[in-house]
Amino acid sequence: MYCKYRWFMLIGFFILSVNIFGGEYQIIVNHSRPEQKVTKNMLRNIFLGKQAKWENGQRISPAIVNIDEPKKVFIKEILGKTPAAYKNYWNKQLFTGQGVPPAAFDSDEALIQYIHDNPGAIGVISGQSVADDIKVVEIVEK
């Protein structure tokens, strides 16, 4: 009986592990930041420019990778916008002087380097990226 179901168990474990370890995006912060978790609401406020500082008063430097899937899924799930609406939102902030958009990078490696160099930085990278020296934070509802 064990032999009969082991293939189903292996397939199920594979699907489960992809969901846990292979999501479309990850949130990373500079190593000096104490946060282990961020709420969805906080992420939304940071990446829409409504929260400019961490609790300790340090300026937040948000960054996002310009790779289609992680960026699109993050913008939809966390910010509730389409990519065009996100671009329009930040164009409005920029051309009315109300804010500066998150820094954008064409590769995870470049964004990871930015996070290293900026103590207050928080970034969105591909879910598959793995590096020894980045700190991934968990996203929680509240």
Place this chain on the structure above:
Amino acid sequence: MKRHVFKYAALAIFSIADFCIAQQDVRIHGFISQGYMKSTDNNYLLKSKDGCFEFNEAAVNMMAIVSDNAQIGVQFLARDFGEAGNHTVLLDWAYSDYNFNSSFGLRLGKIKIPLGLYNQGRDVDLLRTPILLPQSVYDESMRDFSLAILGIGTYGNLSLSSFGQIDYEIVGGTLSIPDSKSAYWNWVLTDLIDVFKGYSSYFDTHGSGFQVNQQKVSGKSVVGGSIQLETPLTGLTLKASKAFGKLNMNSILNLPVVTFNIDVIINQFNTYSMQYHYGNFSLTGEYHLHEYFTDISYKIPSMEHKLPRYYWESDGYYGQIGYRFSNWFETCMYYSEYFPDTNDREGKNKDVSYEGWQKDLSLTLRFDLTQRWLVKLEAHRMDGVALIRVDTDQSKERDWELFMLKTTFQF
């Protein structure tokens, strides 16, 4: 004195920016737009009957993060819109911003007034789908009244927990008037003289075809603000905004030499907005009420005449639907209605009834050819002429069309 203040402020801003450039904390952006407008039957906004290219804007801005709490920014804008602008480079906005926390920040400088969804960015074509904002709410002749103040502003974001969140903004200061000799003020003067026909035999006789020999418009105190609610329903935003203030207009006309003094005691704009986004679909609606009290006096050599204080209300509204089909193609349609006098929506007191309204059905196609370059095509079907203030002596057709083409490049 004002010139010196601006000179030293600009010097301070550029010195700080120079430092920030070295630290790579500065961003420079801009755009350039060129449009074309062609109307049937009536000249509208520009000399549009023959087709007109006097329809463009260019801007460059710089924003620099100075510290964990502070940032500074400045934008210069040059535009040409028929008789207005003429490519004069003006300071569009410029301020220093100090952010205490997410619920409270301060701005000091030249600040755009937060009226409706589009007032602050009304000169930036790439921020919206339509070329021409619905004039029922964003009347071009009222632009200078409602654009920016020199003063102080406060802003912030407040959480309402499961009821959503609020973004607020309040500004106060002196109305910043780009050019008191611009065509906008002539439009205002024309409207006011038109209103006072019937109050005075002088205006009955001389109320059209005048020229302005000299004009000075002084902005006085203005307060404005908005509250925007991001509701618990994802994608639904509600906004209420208001601005009110005073100004004085002193004009010397050519008929035979008249000094015309207008004190606008209270000039008040109220705009209520709703916007809903669901995926690539959007639905927008706004209502705008404009009310003012005026004291007008005019002086013919040796005699001064004062007219009774006048209260006037105009209003307008529009509804718009839009859909983005792909990364490069979006379309929207709006229907708008404007009434220059809420007590006379049928135009019974006008020379012709259709001067009492202007109804506009519009369709826009927007093509984002690259991340930085877009092209728009737009057509309008108009009923009424209430908003026609160019060539006021022209004979106006009730039903007419307007076509527009515009391209914008941003960097």
